[in-house]
Amino acid sequence: MNVIECNQLTKTYGRFNALINLSFTIKENTITGIIGRNGAGKTTLLKILAGFFRETKGEVKVFEEKPFNSLLVSANSIYIDEYMNYPTSLTLVDILHQNSRFYEKWNAQLANRLFDYFSLQPKQHYNRLSKGQKNTFNAIVGLSSRCALTIFDEPTTGMDASVRKDFYRALLKDYLEHPRTILISSHHLDEIDDLIEEVLLIKNGEKHLHKPVEELKEYAIGVQGPEAAITQWTAEQQVIHCRSLSPGTSYAVVENHFSAALKAEATRMGLHFSPVTASDVCVYLTHQNKGGIDDVFNKY
Ligand SMILES: Nc1ncnc2c1ncn2[C@@H]1O[C@H](COP(=O)(O)OP(=O)(O)OP(=O)(O)O)[C@@H](O)[C@H]1O
Structure with missing residues (x-):
């Protein structure tokens, strides 16, 4: 079954086309990497799929419904990025509790174990955490929700190397026991190419390719x-x-x-x-034809 179906999906901001005629499907219980350079349109796409933004043209279906304003989509999906907006009065443990009330498949045991493992303090307030700690906490929320559609938009920003590794390992272990549809956006395919099954490469708002990562390794x-x-x-x-x-x-x-x-x-x-690694293939395919950074300095 397809969890996501996009057909000629276009999103414009004023006159700017952020997404152009994107057509693709994502099967149930797969992990897909959404890869692209800065400004490629990854966040725009993920926020449309999560129901936060409305598409401008084309068709988008998540769980067979238009995601914008859909209760079904909002109850069965979670969107995690570095700008999570939690009430400042709540402690971390309060936030976990509130999430447990909203997400039907929330797993408190997993949340508590990860919370202890990453040495977060129950009485801490989210807005006082460091950038890396905030994203670690967000990742715990994303994993523990066990939502049928889990979307991580650049989840590891600010995390140190060992936390990143632990997060991806936790994600894989929990996914294998509790399969669900996971989308992860990243600029760095090399960090996630052992984890994901498919790559959706976006360049300047357009789908450049959508392939199993194993095929990309041979591309x-x-x-x-x-x-x-x-x-x-x-x-x-x-x-x-x-x-x-x-x-x-x-x-x-x-x-x-x-x-x-x-x-x-x-x-x-x-x-x-x-x-040539899959990651390098993506870098070459999305390269802008402007020469290299050295050319900027050669002009002087
Ligand atoms: N609210 C907005 N109004 C106008 N333009 C926007 C808006 N949001 C995004 N854009 C533009 O749409 C394009 C795609 O942005 P988006 O945030 O989706 O890219 P991204 O691939 O997630 O980038 P990054 O990797 O840097 O986070 C960019 O050129 C951006 O400037």
Whole structure:
């Protein structure tokens, strides 16, 4: 069953198109990474799915309903980001209690265990926590809600490396025992590529690709060697990235669907192949054609 169905979904802010004709579906009980650069439209999409924003055009269905103003969607989904708005008078333990009243599948035991593990103090107030502590607390709320649709928008902002690792491990362990549909937005696919099953890559408001992460790991291959040989060999290929490594030596990343004969030809030409991570593929595919940061300084 599809939990999410988007068909030609468009969202405009004034005259600006933040999302353009997005069409995709997300199956029940999967973990999907929503990947894209700053301003790509990840938060806009996730807030539409959570029912916070109304779409401008196209169709969006969550649990077969339009999410905006839907009680069904709000009772069965949770949206977690770094700007959670809790009443300042409530302590952390009060907030957990209030959440337990709202979310039918809330698991208090999990909430309490994670709360202790991450050394949060019951009487603390949310607005006095550090950025990393706030996001750790938010993550606990997101996990403990066990909502059928759980949305984490950049959940690890401000968390130190070990808390990030623990959070992703906790998420995976709880998901395996209690499968649900989870969306996680991130700029860093490398951090979550062991966790997610699918990648939805957004570039400038448009869907760039939606694939199983295992396919993305095989999507491209790196090839390195003399510049002239690289230019000749890649002429017929889909090149997604190319750079000079040193004078006379180049590195190119090409889509991984060429014949064995062509691969043998490359070896004869003195070219060497290397794997390209799914994360690097996303970086190359979403690169803006503006040269590199060095070019900014070269003008002076
Ligand atoms: N309320 C708004 N009014 C006008 N433009 C907006 C508004 N919210 C977002 N935008 C614009 O829409 C685009 C997408 O923003 P969005 O926050 O969805 O991106 P994002 O992929 O989540 O970015 P980041 O990774 O930086 O959080 C951006 O260009 C942003 O400036």
